[in-house]
Amino acid sequence: MQEYIIRRILYTIMTIFAVATILFFIFRVMPGDPTAQVISPALDEAAQARLKEAFGLDKPLIVQYVLYLKNLVTLNWGRSYTTQHEVFGILKYRFWNTIFLMGAAMSFTLVVGAGLGMVMAWKRGSALDVGSTVSALVLQSAPPFVTGILFLMILSYRLDLFPTGGMATPGMRLATGIQMLFSKDFLHHLVLPTITTAFYYLATPMLIMRDSMLEVTGSDFIELAQAKGLSPNRVMMKHAARNALLPVFTVSSVLIGFALGGQVIVEQVFSWPGMGQLMVEAASSHDYPVAQATFLLLAALVIFLNLISDISYCYLDPRISVGGGKH
Amino acid sequence: MNERKIGRREFMKLTGGIIGASMIAGPAAVFAAPKPGAQVDAMKITTATATMDPVRPEVARVCADAFKQIGWEVKADPIDYNLNVQKVIMEHDYDMWFVMLSGASIRIDPNVFIYQVHHSSQYKKGGYNWYGLNDPEIDKVALAQQQEMDIEKRREIVFKAQELCHEAQALTVVAYMQMTTVYRSDRIKNVVPMLGEGTGSFWTDINMEVVQGDGYVRTARPTPLKMLNPVAAKDTTEFMELRMIYDPLFRVGPDGNMVPWAAESYKVVDQLTLDLNIRKGMLWHDGKPLTAEDVKFTFDYCNQWKHPFFYQILKRVESVEITGPHSVRIKLAESYAPFIPNLLGGMFLIPKHVWQDIPEKVDVSDPLNYPNEKPIGSGPFKLDYWDRGREFKVSAFKEHFNPPKCAGIIGIVYGSHDAVAAAIEKGECDRNRYILKPSLLLDLQKVPNVVAKGYPNHGFYSLGYHTRRPPLNDPAFRKAVAHVIPKELIIEAILSGLADPGGSVIAPANKFWHNPSVQSFPEDINKAKKILADAGYTWKSGKLHYPA
Numbered sequence: 001m002q003e004y005i006i007r008r009i010l011y012t013i014m015t016i017f018a019v020a021t022i023l024f025f026i027f028r029v030m031p032g033d034p035t036a037q038v039i040s041p042a043l044d045e046a047a048q049a050r051l052k053e054a055f056g057l058d059k060p061l062i063v064q065y066v067l068y069l070k071n072l073v074t075l076n077w078g079r080s081y082t083t084q085h086e087v088f089g090i091l092k093y094r095f096w097n098t099i100f101l102m103g104a105a106m107s108f109t110l111v112v113g114a115g116l117g118m119v120m121a122w123k124r125g126s127a128l129d130v131g132s133t134v135s136a137l138v139l140q141s142a143p144p145f146v147t148g149i150l151f152l153m154i155l156s157y158r159l160d161l162f163p164t165g166g167m168a169t170p171g172m173r174l175a176t177g178i179q180m181l182f183s184k185d186f187l188h189h190l191v192l193p194t195i196t197t198a199f200y201y202l203a204t205p206m207l208i209m210r211d212s213m214l215e216v217t218g219s220d221f222i223e224l225a226q227a228k229g230l231s232p233n234r235v236m237m238k239h240a241a242r243n244a245l246l247p248v249f250t251v252s253s254v255l256i257g258f259a260l261g262g263q264v265i266v267e268q269v270f271s272w273p274g275m276g277q278l279m280v281e282a283a284s285s286h287d288y289p290v291a292q293a294t295f296l297l298l299a300a301l302v303i304f305l306n307l308i309s310d311i312s313y314c315y316l317d318p319r320i321s322v323g324g325g326k327h
Numbered sequence: 328m329n330e331r332k333i334g335r336r337e338f339m340k341l342t343g344g345i346i347g348a349s350m351i352a353g354p355a356a357v358f359a360a361p362k363p364g365a366q367v368d369a370m371k372i373t374t375a376t377a378t379m380d381p382v383r384p385e386v387a388r389v390c391a392d393a394f395k396q397i398g399w400e401v402k403a404d405p406i407d408y409n410l411n412v413q414k415v416i417m418e419h420d421y422d423m424w425f426v427m428l429s430g431a432s433i434r435i436d437p438n439v440f441i442y443q444v445h446h447s448s449q450y451k452k453g454g455y456n457w458y459g460l461n462d463p464e465i466d467k468v469a470l471a472q473q474q475e476m477d478i479e480k481r482r483e484i485v486f487k488a489q490e491l492c493h494e495a496q497a498l499t500v501v502a503y504m505q506m507t508t509v510y511r512s513d514r515i516k517n518v519v520p521m522l523g524e525g526t527g528s529f530w531t532d533i534n535m536e537v538v539q540g541d542g543y544v545r546t547a548r549p550t551p552l553k554m555l556n557p558v559a560a561k562d563t564t565e566f567m568e569l570r571m572i573y574d575p576l577f578r579v580g581p582d583g584n585m586v587p588w589a590a591e592s593y594k595v596v597d598q599l600t601l602d603l604n605i606r607k608g609m610l611w612h613d614g615k616p617l618t619a620e621d622v623k624f625t626f627d628y629c630n631q632w633k634h635p636f637f638y639q640i641l642k643r644v645e646s647v648e649i650t651g652p653h654s655v656r657i658k659l660a661e662s663y664a665p666f667i668p669n670l671l672g673g674m675f676l677i678p679k680h681v682w683q684d685i686p687e688k689v690d691v692s693d694p695l696n697y698p699n700e701k702p703i704g705s706g707p708f709k710l711d712y713w714d715r716g717r718e719f720k721v722s723a724f725k726e727h728f729n730p731p732k733c734a735g736i737i738g739i740v741y742g743s744h745d746a747v748a749a750a751i752e753k754g755e756c757d758r759n760r761y762i763l764k765p766s767l768l769l770d771l772q773k774v775p776n777v778v779a780k781g782y783p784n785h786g787f788y789s790l791g792y793h794t795r796r797p798p799l800n801d802p803a804f805r806k807a808v809a810h811v812i813p814k815e816l817i818i819e820a821i822l823s824g825l826a827d828p829g830g831s832v833i834a835p836a837n838k839f840w841h842n843p844s845v846q847s848f849p850e851d852i853n854k855a856k857k858i859l860a861d862a863g864y865t866w867k868s869g870k871l872h873y874p875a
Contacts, residue, residue, distance in 0.1 A: 045453055047635040051561065054695035079691070083554045083715070084698040093715060149745075157749055164749045170545045170718060170739045170756060271742040273716035281551060281716070 005311055012307045019299045023292050024068055028061065055081055055288075068292075078289040080282075087293045090278070095297065097167065098263060098274035100181065104190055105197035106256055113202050114248050117209025118241045121217065122232075129210075136203035144262060148196040148269040155192065162192050165271035193270040197259060204255055205248050212244040246317055253309035257302035364875040367798050367864070369400035370422040372790070373415060375408040380427070382788070385821045386501065387425045390790060393811050396852050397859065398871035415457050415791075419450075422799065423792055424457070430506065430523030430786030430834075431563040433673060435583040437485045437840045438665040440832040442469040445492055458497035459795040465491050474662045476598050481664050486842040489831045493845045496805040498791040500829030500847075502818050503836065505781025507768045507825055509751055510758035513776040514538055517732065518758075522583045522836055525782035527760040529570050530581045533707050533731040540757075542734030543720070547747040547756035551716050551740045556699040557675040558628070558682075561635045566673065567760065568738065571721055572612075573675030573704035576603065576622070577667055583785070583837055585668055589617070589676055589705065598662040599645075603671075605653040610726050611678045612702075612709040619649045624679035626657075632694050640670040678703055707731050716740060751777060765823040781825040783836035789829070798873065803862035809848045810855040 052058045056067070071078055077087035120129040139147065156162045163169065168185050180186050216222065217240050225239045226232075264276035271277075275294050282291035372387040387403035394401040401423075406414075415421045434440065443449050446469045449456035468488040475481040508525035510518055515535045521528030527546075535544060553565050557573050560566055570578075576590040587593065591606040609617040626647040629637055645660040659666065681703050682694070691697050702710055707730055708721035722735035739756060741747045748767040750756040752774050763771075763779075771779040790812065792799040799805060814828040830847035833840045863874025 046633075046638055047561065048453070050633045050635045050638060051695070054559075054693045079696050079698075084556055084559060084691075084696050085700075085715070086698075090715060152749070157753065160753070164753060164755060165741060165746050166739065167717060170750075171541075171543060171720070171737045173712065173714070268742040269746075271740065271746050273714075273740070277716060277742065285553070 001314065004314075008307055008310055012303055015303050016296075016300050019303075020069070020072055020292075020296055021065075023295050023299075024065055027288060027291065051081075072296075077293050080290045081287045082285050082290075087289045090290060091275070091293055091297060094273060094275050094278045094294075097272065098260075098267070098276065101190065101193055101197070101267075101272060101274060102256070102259060102263065104194040105201075106252070106259060108194060108198040109201045109255070109259075110205050110248070110252055112198070113205030114209045114241075114245065116202075117206040117248075118213055118236065118244070120206070121210045121213030121244075122236050122240075124214065132206065133210075136206050139199040140201075140203040142200070143265070144196050144200045145265045145269055147199060148193070148266060151192050151196055152269070163189055165189075165269075167273060193266050193272055196269070197263070197266050200262070201255055201259055204251060208251055209244060209248050212247045213240055216240045216244045249316065250309060250313060253305040256305055260298055260301060363873060364865075365873050366867075367399055367871040367873055369402070370796075370799075371402050371404040372423045372425050373404050373406065373411055373421045374425040375411055376405045379408045382821055383425055383427075386788065386817050389817055389821070390425070390812055393813050394808065397807065397811055397855055398866050398869050400870075416454075417452055419457055419459065419793070421457075421793055422796060423790055425501075425788070425790050427504070427788050428786055430784040432521075432523060432579045432583075433563060433669055435522060435579055435785055435837055435840075436665045436668040437488075437833055437837075438473055438669070441485060441488045441492065442473050444832065445469055445488075445495070445497060456497075457793075458791050459793060460495060460497040461794075462491070462495055465495060473664055475664055476595055476662050478664075482840065485833070485840055486844075489833055489842040489845045492832055493830070494806075495802060496792070496809050497794050498789045498832070499805075499809040499812060500832060500834075501788045501790055501812060501814055502822060502826040502829050503784060503787045503834045504765075504822060504826040506784040507763050507765050507779070507781050508759055508761075509748075509763055509768065509771050509777055509779040511751060511754065511756075511776055512778050514540060514754075514757040515544055515733075518778075519581055520782045521579075521581045522782075523784050523786060525762075525780075525784075526758055526778075527567075528581070529567075529578065531758075532571055532736060533729060535758075536732045537734070543737050544733050544735075544758065545737050545739060545756040546758055546760050547739055547741055547750045548760045549741060549744050549747050550761075552713060552719050552738060554698075555702045555710070555713065556694070556697055557677055557702070557704070558632060558634055559695040559697070560675075564761070568719075569675060569702075570706065571708040571736070572702050572706045572710055573677070574609075574706045575673055575675055576605075576671040579668060579672050582839075584839060585672055589622075590671070593667075596656075599659045601657045601659070601666075602650070603655050603657065605655065606728060607653050609705050609728065611705050612724060613678075615678065615680060617676065617678070617705050618652055619655050621676055621679050622655050623647045623649050624683070625674065625676050628677065628682055628694075629674060634674070635695070637670055637674050640666065644670075676705060678705075708735065711735070765825045768825065769823055783834075785834040785837040787829050787832075787834060788826075801862065803858055804864075806848075807855040807858040807862075810851050810858070813850050814847065815850065 056064065075088065079086055080090060083090070116132055120132055123129060152164060156164050167189050172185055222235060222240055225235045263274065264279055266272070267274045267276035268280060275298060278290065279294045281287070282294060372391055374383040374387040377384050384403060384405035387405065391401040391403045411424065411426070415424045428434070439455070443455040445456060445460055445465050447456065447461040447466050450459050450461070465488065468484055468491060472481050472484040472488055475484055506523060506525035508527050510526050514537065516538050517534055517536045518526050519530045519534040520526050521530045537544060550564070552568050554560070555569065557569050560569055574589045576588060578586045578588045580586040589606055589609060590603040592604045594602040596602055605617070605619055605622055611617055626641070626644060630641045630644070634641065640663070643660050643663050643666070645658040648656045648658070650656050685694050685697055686692055689697060707724055707727040709724045711720040711722050713719035718737055718739045720735060720737045723731045723733065738760070739750070741750060744764045744767055747759050747763060748771055751759060752771060768779045768781070771777050792805050794800055794805070818824060818826045818828060828847045831842055831845035833842065835841045835843070859871070865872045865875070
């Protein structure tokens with residue numbers, strides 16, 4: 001077991017290293033002069049040379065790469081080419097904004113998805129079952145930039161129930177930390193992006209839960225529980241759902257990974273100052289250090305989530321055995 | 328997820344193609360002279376994709392279609408904008424380029440459009456004469472206007488230059504697009520527009536008054552504030568917010584003329600010497616007085632650290648001498664007429680007592696990497712806070728000699744033009760900064776209490792020709808082509824009527840410098856055919872052929 005965990009952690013580190021390397025080179029294999037991607041060609045040559053010097057782009061590629069790796073490990077991620085702020089500081093601020101939004105959206109998706117899936121399986125073939133399946137599939141097929149804009153059009157522009165975007169009302173400074181999380185203004189702004197994201201991913205946990213529930217309800221121990229005379233609700237919640245949750249748990253880490261990548265669009269539509277918006281900004285203003293760090297951080301997050309789910313799985317499901325161990 | 332796949336595939340194709348092409352062609356591709364009597368070569372109009380600007384591929388297609396009327400095969404070729412820049416500006420590997428030369432305030436002075444765009448010395452990697460134009464007569468006047476310090480005499484030369492440039496048609500100005508901006512008339516009044524910037528300008532910032540609310544004007548922006556370092560500012564959008572906090576010696580006025588600002592008055596002593604009187608009583612935001620010391624320090628500091636935006640002009644400054652507590656004498660190494668608008672009208676004064684310690688006493692080795700989070704300027708606004716990626720707030724600096732009429736400005740970032748429009752429609756914001764997409768402007772015109780208009784602009788959409796590639800190397804051919812471009816159709820159908828037909832490279836909106844005798848070529852196919860026939864071109868079964 002321990003050996004397995006150590007191996008998985010080593011693989012994870014190697015993957016992150018590979019991603020970092022690919023990221024470094026991918027920006028630099030763009031056609032033409034690599035620095036032309038960073039420094040606007042509309043500047044004259046002297047100005048370009050000056051900026052290259054300030055950003056360290058006048059050094060040979062291999063030197064830049066070694067510096068990049070060194071800085072990566074020492075968490076000294078350099079400064080943004082556009083704002084001159086330390087990349088780490090920028091990321092810290094943006095990272096939490098994304099995590100708040102993702103946290104809200106994913107909790108919603110998983111709780112509502114799993115809950116609905118459970119009830120649907122229990123009442124298989126009912127109007128609820130069919131209706132939920134169809135609507136979840138429709139929502140899954142509608143990309144977030146469509147649903148997001150529809151929500152904005154109807155709930156914000158027409159009915160004026162929600163703000164058009166951002167994290168707070170213009171001119172209202174956000175309190176920090178916990179206070180912000182529970183401020184009415186922030187929660188009001190959180191609603192639309194949360195349900196946009198949640199609706200898009202809802203179908204996955206819901207349908208998996210439903211399938212897994214159906215499988216479990218056919219088992220002997222459920223019949224036994226029913227035969228014992230337990231109430232149907234108790235059987236559904238305590239006996240069936242508990243066991244059916246495992247696959248939902250597995251898929252949730254993959255789902256969160258996907259959602260983190262898809263966050264770019266939601267943040268853009270709702271002007272949410274998170275990592276996704278930062279990625280777009282950094283990429284379009286040729287801000288290497290910030291772009292590299294955001295991509296890397298997101299990649300690392302997804303890889304890390306996979307690691308967690310792999311490892312925790314062995315603890316959660318005693319039937320899983322790793323490293324060829326025998327029961 | 329799909330986008331990513333397409334991206335990768337395109338990317339592979341792209342890189343492969345580029346590497347292949349550069350191996351075959353090499354940088355010095357030589358074009359064969361046209362075969363006399365042969366059919367005129369088919370060509371492409373390079374332009375950006377609709378993602379960047381929906382107008383460009385549409386116009387390129389309309390032009391390509393129109394050129395078929397003179398028997399010339401042309402195709403529109405919309406590609407990623409970065410590749411446009413790479414192919415055209417860096418490699419000069421293109422036939423025709425449809426592009427917008429935007430109305431930045433630095434382009435109000437005619438030097439950019441006359442000298443940088445047309446002078447043969449600017450045909451170099453990264454230069455603005457990507458047309459490859461090499462016309463000795465234009466070179467002569469372009470240089471002369473740059474060196475003439477007397478503004479009236481310079482104007483005459485600029486008029487002459489416009490005629491010559493129009494005759495040469497290295498580029499055809501297709502349309503001067505208007506600067507489309509919006510504001511809420513129930514929130515702010517006394518809204519002063521500026522040439523090229525509409526109601527998002529500095530002059531709007533300091534003149535507008537708040538009708539209702541807390542005195543702060545909420546300004547919506549489609550892009551975030553980028554930076555606060557006046558020494559590292561490298562493109563005009565970065566100057567747009569810094570100029571509220573920092574003062575230059577002069578400012579470009581609402582109509583494009585120079586307005587003395589931190590310099591109260593000036594005197595041209597001779598072609599190479601300029602005396603400036605610094606306004607008395609000016610204060611930095613920390614309360615210390617602004618003196619000639621600071622002015623000299625600014626020049627020296629920007630020169631020493633090679634300010635990326637001004638370094639080229641600063642090299643022409645020989646010395647800055649302090650002649651009194653509030654006066655300096657600037658000596659130039661060579662006469663350079665755009666000196667006042669493009670250097671003194673742009674470079675921000677920085678306080679000596681702050682910047683003399685940078686970078687020594689901060690944790691960066693180069694001031695270009697300094698974030699300057701608490702900027703101390705002398706401008707009419709001082710910074711309250713900047714929540715990165717979200718919003719920033721500036722408040723009026725009451726001690727300024729021209730204090731703003733509002734309590735301050737809150738700049739709010741939205742994800743797109745559509746979100747900006749929605750915020751103004753809902754009343755979350757009072758006005759926008761920069762241009763708003765014309766289609767959104769037309770929608771906002773229907774909203775009560777919203778003023779959505781196009782304002783005069785000196786920037787334009789243009790079709791540029793590679794003047795070293797036949798048939799585009801023939802001025803007569805370029806002139807004929809200019810008569811075929813359907814300007815009216817483009818303006819009405821693609822630009823929503825928010826533009827004016829293009830003529831001179833110095834737009835009519837730029838009143839002082841525009842030569843009114845340079846008129847737009849009307850769309851006239853018969854005239855185009857006559858020009859071609861007179862130059863010896865012939866048609867065989869409807870296809871255009873080179874002169875025999």
